[in-house]
Amino acid sequence: MSEKLTIWVPMDSAAKALCADELAADIAAEAAGRGVAVDIRRNGSRGMVWLEPLVEIDIDGTRLGFGPMTQADVPALFNGLATHPRALGPVDELEWMRRQSRLTFARCGVTRPLSLEDYRAHGGLAGLKRALAMSGADIVAEVTASGLRGRGGAGFPTGIKWKTVLEAPGAQKYIVCNADEGDSGTFADRMIMEGDPFSLIEGMAIAGIGVGATKGYVYLRSEYPDAIRVMREAVTIARAEGVLGGDLLGSGRRFDMEIRVGAGAYVCGEETSLLNSLEGKRGVVRAKPPLPALAGLFGCPTVVNNVISLASVPVIFEKGAAHYASFGVGRSRGTVTLQIAGNVKRGGLFETGFGVSLGEVVDDLAGGTASGRPVKAVQVGGPLGAYMPREKFDTALGYEEFDAVGGLVGHAGLVVFDEGADMLEMARFAMEFCAIESCGKCTPCRIGAVRGVETLDRIKEGDGGAIELLSDLCETMKDGSLCALGGFTPYPVMSALTHFPDDFDRRKEAAE
Amino acid sequence: MHAQPPAKAPEREDIDAIIAQHHHLEGPLLPILHALQEAFGHIPEPAHAPLAEALNITRAELHGVISFYHDFRAAPAGRQVLKICRAEACQAMGGAALAEATLKRLGLDWHGTTPNGALTIEPVYCLGLCACAPAVMIGERVVGRVDAARMDRLLEVVGA
Numbered sequence: 001m002s003e004k005l006t007i008w009v010p011m012d013s014a015a016k017a018l019c020a021d022e023l024a025a026d027i028a029a030e031a032a033g034r035g036v037a038v039d040i041r042r043n044g045s046r047g048m049v050w051l052e053p054l055v056e057i058d059i060d061g062t063r064l065g066f067g068p069m070t071q072a073d074v075p076a077l078f079n080g081l082a083t084h085p086r087a088l089g090p091v092d093e094l095e096w097m098r099r100q101s102r103l104t105f106a107r108c109g110v111t112r113p114l115s116l117e118d119y120r121a122h123g124g125l126a127g128l129k130r131a132l133a134m135s136g137a138d139i140v141a142e143v144t145a146s147g148l149r150g151r152g153g154a155g156f157p158t159g160i161k162w163k164t165v166l167e168a169p170g171a172q173k174y175i176v177c178n179a180d181e182g183d184s185g186t187f188a189d190r191m192i193m194e195g196d197p198f199s200l201i202e203g204m205a206i207a208g209i210g211v212g213a214t215k216g217y218v219y220l221r222s223e224y225p226d227a228i229r230v231m232r233e234a235v236t237i238a239r240a241e242g243v244l245g246g247d248l249l250g251s252g253r254r255f256d257m258e259i260r261v262g263a264g265a266y267v268c269g270e271e272t273s274l275l276n277s278l279e280g281k282r283g284v285v286r287a288k289p290p291l292p293a294l295a296g297l298f299g300c301p302t303v304v305n306n307v308i309s310l311a312s313v314p315v316i317f318e319k320g321a322a323h324y325a326s327f328g329v330g331r332s333r334g335t336v337t338l339q340i341a342g343n344v345k346r347g348g349l350f351e352t353g354f355g356v357s358l359g360e361v362v363d364d365l366a367g368g369t370a371s372g373r374p375v376k377a378v379q380v381g382g383p384l385g386a387y388m389p390r391e392k393f394d395t396a397l398g399y400e401e402f403d404a405v406g407g408l409v410g411h412a413g414l415v416v417f418d419e420g421a422d423m424l425e426m427a428r429f430a431m432e433f434c435a436i437e438s439c440g441k442c443t444p445c446r447i448g449a450v451r452g453v454e455t456l457d458r459i460k461e462g463d464g465g466a467i468e469l470l471s472d473l474c475e476t477m478k479d480g481s482l483c484a485l486g487g488f489t490p491y492p493v494m495s496a497l498t499h500f501p502d503d504f505d506r507r508k509e510a511a512e
Numbered sequence: 513m514h515a516q517p518p519a520k521a522p523e524r525e526d527i528d529a530i531i532a533q534h535h536h537l538e539g540p541l542l543p544i545l546h547a548l549q550e551a552f553g554h555i556p557e558p559a560h561a562p563l564a565e566a567l568n569i570t571r572a573e574l575h576g577v578i579s580f581y582h583d584f585r586a587a588p589a590g591r592q593v594l595k596i597c598r599a600e601a602c603q604a605m606g607g608a609a610l611a612e613a614t615l616k617r618l619g620l621d622w623h624g625t626t627p628n629g630a631l632t633i634e635p636v637y638c639l640g641l642c643a644c645a646p647a648v649m650i651g652e653r654v655v656g657r658v659d660a661a662r663m664d665r666l667l668e669v670v671g672a
């Protein structure tokens with residue numbers, strides 16, 4: 001028997017949701033039936049979700065793609081690859097791949113997620129090695145120089161946060177990774193945890209030695225059972241291999257971490273609510289100050305960072321801050337991991353320098369809607385982000401650029417709607433979601449959101465006078481809420497009302 | 513997490529063993545609640561007193577925590593739990609109509625269980641499968657691009 005044929009089938013949960021596991025089993029059975037020796041490797045996703053399950057076959061070091069694969073397409077994989085009905089050619093040469101600048105996601109979909117050997121072979125641990133030879137202050141300075149800003153929503157400069165924790169007095173400090181990823185339209189955190197878990201572990205270890213923290217927690221939402229399994233296994237492997245524990249890569253330095261599972265509360269993505277939840281309390285938002293950086297988990301100085309913020313740290317140390325900062329636009333440096341979702345022809349993850357316009361993403365990369373009908377609106381930045389009409393499609397993806405047009409980059413999820421969308425219903429859903437997920441601490445959020453649903457129901461029934469009430473209510477929520485759940489819910493609501501007033505004018509329908 | 517609710521009745525020694533197993537953790541309450549729910553399919557009432565005592569909190573505080581989180585149940589669910597995503601990306605692909613049709617077909621409201629105890633339907637707000645919407649999760653199995661036919665097959669398999 002000659003060499004084994006290497007076949008890659010993703011284990012990412014989006015691929016699984018499209019039957020990747022069944023496909024892997026079928027490929028194995030088909031190969032066995034034909035007496036062909038195969039090595040089926042499970043990778044993460046390349047991010048081309050519309051092509052999932054995307055099977056790759058390694059021919060002399062080139063990975064040829066086939067997708068989207070169905071079980072019926074399996075036998076043909078063994079009958080001359082060039083004529084296979086799902087043949088895509090070399091995966092690295094697909095336009096979607098070529099047009100990206102993959103820094104954070106460089107390994108995702110390429111390697112076996114739980115192989116530390118693959119991780120090392122693709123540049124992994126080079127950053128940690130470099131950081132271990134640096135002082136805490138130099139590590140923090142490197143992060144500051146990279147221009148990295150928090151990818152969890154607020155865009156706060158990561159280096160400044162780390163500096164505060166480094167300089168805070170305290171015998172015990174913590175690194176907490178926010179893996180609550182509750183925003184609709186986002187899945188970058190999930191993809192990297194399932195597809196390249198060691199990058200998050202390495203990033204947290206660098207953060208730990210940088211600020212002087214010896215313990216880390218990943219607060220991972222319960223809705224992600226696959227990510228939980230992969231991260232737990234990765235931590236066990238990293239500990240066994242000296243990437244975590246009492247002697248990091250033989251340096252004598254200490255850092256260890258645990259995976260903790262959330263319990264289905266959206267508000268626990270807010271950092272202080274998250275800390276309360278980790279402590280075993282109700283996930284109620286805390287008033288700031290004190291900043292978590294000074295008094296966070298169990299009152300100790302704590303770095304709270306998003307998954308993508310932390311998973312971007314290794315490449316900053318591997319390639320240098322200047323390299324990372326050479327991507328981007330204005331004060332938004334580095335890459336943005338766009339998540340393209342909803343009603344699109346091509347959905348998935350696309351990593352590129354900040355600065356690409358919303359229109360280019362929606363019309364060009366995503367290829368318009370899956371339904372083929374015109375795009376009506378795009379919600380950017382999750383359930384608290386504004387609905388952007390086509391008139392705003394020339395806005396560049398950047399923190400300040402979006403802020404200037406009343407938008408929010410947030411975690412960089414884009415949800416596209418075709419003209420069938422009823423924007424009054426979307427506004428109502430935003431209020432309903434806020435009412436369901438409110439932590440209950442402030443009245444404008446807890447009660448206001450319930451009133452918001454009622455008011456929108458009145459508008460729906462043709463009571464145009466209630467529109468002014470809705471605007472007032474949104475003002476009250478904006479001004480009187482402690483956190484962005486109550487404070488930002490007015491963005492989707494008011495943007496829907498402002499840009500799509502016809503959907504709120506139900507009097508005609510009622511009269512007709 | 514979302515384990516299948518097993519038939520196991522909560523015995524005091526099992527409860528104590530679960531508490532003891534996680535007691536050493538920093539912030540042990542959520543890990544203990546998850547473990548209890550995994551073992552018994554819900555947070556059994558007989559666990560409240562020993563848990564409050566072990567963690568030195570009042571029963572009222574404990575109740576406050578349990579009731580705050582959507583995941584924790586006071587009573588067992590059906591043999592399977594189907595979570596249907598209600599969030600925006602799934603709505604953009606017809607998720608709301610799918611959910612409505614499913615509930616209607618089963619004669620249930622959200623959180624309801626079929627009379628034969630086979631299935632409980634829960635809403636979920638994003639499964640991270642927004643690029644292959646609409647999405648659902650049955651137990652821990654994720655399913656994307658769910659249409660009426662696919663939903664019918666799922667319901668048939670679980671005997672709902």
Ligand SMILES: Cc1cc2nc3c(=O)[nH]c(=O)nc-3n(C[C@H](O)[C@H](O)[C@H](O)COP(=O)(O)O)c2cc1C
Nearest residue numbers: 150151152178180181182269270271305306309484
């Ligand atoms: C209601 C609400 C939900 C949030 N959800 C998340 C989340 O799921 N993931 C996340 O990283 N940040 C979330 N945030 C932002 C966090 O509060 C915080 O800014 C972030 O974790 C800081 O990390 P970063 O600087 O790396 O972005 C949320 C904020 C609010 C107000």
Ligand code: SF4
Nearest residue numbers: 439441442445483486
């Ligand atoms: S705005 Fe809402 S979620 Fe935020 S602290 Fe207030 S009540 Fe809690």
Ligand code: FES
Nearest residue numbers: 017018019022023
């Ligand atoms: S529905 Fe996934 S294998 Fe049949």
Ligand code: FES
Nearest residue numbers: 597602639641642
């Ligand atoms: S919105 Fe349904 S999976 Fe994300």
